[in-house]
Amino acid sequence: MRFDIIDVTEEQLKEFTSVQLKMLRTAQQKKDDLVYKADKEMQMFTNIVLTAGMKNSTLLRDKRTQLDGEVAYQCAIIKDNLIYNLTLNEPPDGGGDGGGDESAGYIVDYSLSYNERYVIVRDYYLSIRDPDERMALYAADDVAKKYLSSYYATLYNVLATYSK
Numbered sequence: 001m002r003f004d005i006i007d008v009t010e011e012q013l014k015e016f017t018s019v020q021l022k023m024l025r026t027a028q029q030k031k032d033d034l035v036y037k038a039d040k041e042m043q044m045f046t047n048i049v050l051t052a053g054m055k056n057s058t059l060l061r062d063k064r065t066q067l068d069g070e071v072a073y074q075c076a077i078i079k080d081n082l083i084y085n086l087t088l089n090e091p092p093d094g095g096g097d098g099g100g101d102e103s104a105g106y107i108v109d110y111s112l113s114y115n116e117r118y119v120i121v122r123d124y125y126l127s128i129r130d131p132d133e134r135m136a137l138y139a140a141d142d143v144a145k146k147y148l149s150s151y152y153a154t155l156y157n158v159l160a161t162y163s164k
Contacts (some may be wrong), residue, residue: 005031027082038067104143
């Protein structure tokens with residue numbers, strides 16, 4: 001993936017943690033989606049203007065200027081948020097597609113697939129050496145119940161087998 005939401009070198013990318021890489025990829029995808037939607041809207045507008053026989057109208061230039069300004073504004077917001085979150089080395093804690101819960105000891109990012117969430121939570125709990133403590137903490141983890149949904153029971157059974 002090409003990253004142009006912020007200026008980052010290959011050496012800097014190699015030093016990023018997995019959380020920072022995920023934030024960078026998410027921000028880049030948001031930017032790419034904005035550009036794609038603006039280009040698509042411009043193409044539809046161009047078709048309408050040309051169909052109406054207004055080939056030499058300033059409407060096309062004005063619309064392009066408006067769309068470019070909107071994309072630049074939205075990208076600036078995404079970039080500022082990304083830079084701030086990269087300095088914290090934490091996922092964003094707001095919004096429906098990301099979001100963290102500071103009480104959880106693992107990354108809570110709702111933009112991840114359930115399989116990715118499962119692996120993150122599993123690895124976190126398997127890092128706890130004492131099986132009784134692990135199971136007690138997992139059973140009391142309300143964040144995991146919401147975060148994993150139907151995978152919660154499956155992971156409970158997996159963790160229980162490790163405690164035997």
